[in-house]
Amino acid sequence: MGQDRRFQKEGDKIMTPGGWFTMSVSVGFVVTLFVWCIWRVLTDKRADERLHGIEDIEKGED
Amino acid sequence: MTTGSTKEVWSSRLGVILAVAGSAVGLGNFLRFPGLAAKYGSGAFMIAYFISLLILGIPICWAEWTLGRYAGQKGFRSSPGIFHALVRHPAGKYIGVLGAIIPVTIYMYYVFIEAWCLGYSWYSMTGKLNLGSDVAAYGDFWARFVGATENGLTISHGHNQVVVFLVLVFALNFVIIYRGISKGIETFCKWGMPALILLALIVLVRVLTLGTPDASKPDQSLINGLGHMWNPGTDILQQLKQPDLWLAAAGQIFFSLSVGFGVIVTYSSYLSNKDDVVLSGLTATAANEFCEVGLGGLITVPAAFIFLGAAGIVGQGTFGLGFKVLPLVFSHMPASWFFGAAWFFLLFLAAITSSLSMLQPGIAFLEEGLGLNRKQSVSLLGLLTAIGCLFVVYFSKDLKALDTIDFWVGTFLIFVMASIIIIVFGWVIGIEKAWEEAHKGAAIRIPGFFKPIIKYVCPLYLLTIFAFWVLFNVFGWNPSTGEFKPTSYVTDLVGPHSDPVARFSIGLIAVTIIFFLITTAAAGRRWDKIGDSKKKETKS
Numbered sequence: 001m002g003q004d005r006r007f008q009k010e011g012d013k014i015m016t017p018g019g020w021f022t023m024s025v026s027v028g029f030v031v032t033l034f035v036w037c038i039w040r041v042l043t044d045k046r047a048d049e050r051l052h053g054i055e056d057i058e059k060g061e062d
Numbered sequence: 063m064t065t066g067s068t069k070e071v072w073s074s075r076l077g078v079i080l081a082v083a084g085s086a087v088g089l090g091n092f093l094r095f096p097g098l099a100a101k102y103g104s105g106a107f108m109i110a111y112f113i114s115l116l117i118l119g120i121p122i123c124w125a126e127w128t129l130g131r132y133a134g135q136k137g138f139r140s141s142p143g144i145f146h147a148l149v150r151h152p153a154g155k156y157i158g159v160l161g162a163i164i165p166v167t168i169y170m171y172y173v174f175i176e177a178w179c180l181g182y183s184w185y186s187m188t189g190k191l192n193l194g195s196d197v198a199a200y201g202d203f204w205a206r207f208v209g210a211t212e213n214g215l216t217i218s219h220g221h222n223q224v225v226v227f228l229v230l231v232f233a234l235n236f237v238i239i240y241r242g243i244s245k246g247i248e249t250f251c252k253w254g255m256p257a258l259i260l261l262a263l264i265v266l267v268r269v270l271t272l273g274t275p276d277a278s279k280p281d282q283s284l285i286n287g288l289g290h291m292w293n294p295g296t297d298i299l300q301q302l303k304q305p306d307l308w309l310a311a312a313g314q315i316f317f318s319l320s321v322g323f324g325v326i327v328t329y330s331s332y333l334s335n336k337d338d339v340v341l342s343g344l345t346a347t348a349a350n351e352f353c354e355v356g357l358g359g360l361i362t363v364p365a366a367f368i369f370l371g372a373a374g375i376v377g378q379g380t381f382g383l384g385f386k387v388l389p390l391v392f393s394h395m396p397a398s399w400f401f402g403a404a405w406f407f408l409l410f411l412a413a414i415t416s417s418l419s420m421l422q423p424g425i426a427f428l429e430e431g432l433g434l435n436r437k438q439s440v441s442l443l444g445l446l447t448a449i450g451c452l453f454v455v456y457f458s459k460d461l462k463a464l465d466t467i468d469f470w471v472g473t474f475l476i477f478v479m480a481s482i483i484i485i486v487f488g489w490v491i492g493i494e495k496a497w498e499e500a501h502k503g504a505a506i507r508i509p510g511f512f513k514p515i516i517k518y519v520c521p522l523y524l525l526t527i528f529a530f531w532v533l534f535n536v537f538g539w540n541p542s543t544g545e546f547k548p549t550s551y552v553t554d555l556v557g558p559h560s561d562p563v564a565r566f567s568i569g570l571i572a573v574t575i576i577f578f579l580i581t582t583a584a585a586g587r588r589w590d591k592i593g594d595s596k597k598k599e600t601k602s
Binding site for chain 2 (some may be wrong): 014016018019020021023026027030031037038040041042044
């Protein structure tokens with residue numbers, strides 16, 4: 001994890017506004033996406049159903 | 063056509079999502095990602111990272127879920143069988159065999175690392191990891207524990223503690239696998255994944271409330287630790303022109319999501335057309351990203367910075383950060399035994415949910431390819447992986463065997479397999495048919511702009527990244543000077559400085575490949591016979 005000069009940071013010792021922005025956008029995006037997906041899965045009526053899987057295949061529903 | 067005797071099925075949608083997410087979430091989420099983001103200037107890295115997620119990670123994920131379910135409807139549950147059904151050519155099963163070889167070979171060394179995590183959790187709880195303030199002491203402890211100083215050290219008397227943990231986790235993996243898809247993998251992931259997230263949240267709250275623990279070092283504060291992790295580079299546009307940044311970001315997305323392993327196609331083959339794959343695939347991806355960016359990105363580097371400063375983190379790789387720096391960090395915290403144990407146990411959970419997914423493709427193949435029952439397939443796979451694992455554990459000096467297998471199978475072959483998957487999805491099946499197949503039973507629709515991404519952008523981007531990876535990591539290309547200097551992965555195998563352990567490791571990989579090729583040939587004959595008898599039945 002040595003700091004390459006090409007990737008020199010704008011502030012080595014303090015959290016800069018750019019750092020707050022990068023962190024907020026990155027973490028905010030993944031948290032929002034995760035919560036939205038889980039909400040969609042849990043509120044989908046079919047989510048409570050047993051998955052159909054191989055049993056349907058054997059009934060010839062291919 | 064059904065080929066195997068399995069009657070297995072996932073019992074709930076959340077179960078299969080957690081199983082796939084568990085497969086994806088591993089040590090890389092908590093140890094590798096934070097190190098890369100901090101190293102490559104965060105801002106530019108995250109741009110490349112999210113672009114890679116959009117055009118590489120999510121499309122391949124959807125492709126794998128769809129292809130697995132599609133072939134599963136034709137009665138195939140293993141990667142060779144799945145590609146036999148997809149490609150409709152005798153060579154198809156031999157292409158697909160990579161999806162069995164890759165996870166089974168990776169398991170041989172991954173379970174060893176899993177044992178380290180469980181061992182470190184135990185040692186944290188019992189206080190044996192409180193080794194003072196010198197990071198070298200933690201480095202020595204780790205080297206002795208894993209046998210990095212001498213081949214055979216962990217087998218010898220007095221240094222074999224890791225073997226105890228290895229036997230425990232190895233047996234646990236096979237007990238769970240023996241119980242099957244629903245009662246084994248799904249049940250374990252249903253409590254294991256929430257437990258992992260809960261433990262990570264507990265450790266996160268602890269790290270975010272550390273403040274400035276040492277008043278004599280005011281620079282080493284939480285805010286500055288977050289700054290070290292998240293502050294963007296001084297010139298983001300210039301940094302985005304660096305090919306190694308894109309390689310690192312795309313590689314992280316790629317390996318983190320467990321695409322190209324042969325795992326997702328196997329898991330999704332137990333679904334039917336009525337079961338959603340679009341939302342499920344996206345949710346498993348989102349769960350992985352939440353653990354990686356939302357949890358790993360806020361814990362690892364800031365915690366290490368608070369206690370060691372920037373200098374203490376510099377030069378540490380994934381294992382260095384995870385097993386040398388972080389034990390020291392946790393030993394400095396109040397209630398260190400609890401937070402250290404929680405941290406390493408969550409890493410253990412992340413590892414075991416991944417290792418379980420590495421065994422299922424092998425089990426599925428032995429069952430449907432050779433017609434073995436569960437007990438026989440578990441015994442045979444157990445024997446094969448135990449031999450491979452013993453090899454890795456014995457040749458532990460500098461972790462040469464582990465590193466060599468990880469490079470050629472855990473990285474190189476995964477690139478090959480992922481390229482095959484996305485090309486089969488977009489070009490062999492055809493994007494229109496594949497698109498229609500993906501939306502059968504879908505809870506949400508894939509936005510239309512993903513069509514050209516999946517067909518053109520994703521394969522092109524993947525092959526470009528693969529080419530750069532080979533240039534950098536095999537041929538040792540230096541973009542500044544334009545010179546080529548083959549890396550140690552090449553010079554270990556050929557030339558005057560070759561390493562016998564590296565060569566033996568390639569031998570182990572070769573033996574594994576031969577075993578699976580022979581098995582695939584036998585499976586092909588069996589599937590042809592079943593196909594012929596089905597045709598006769600239909601005619602009569």
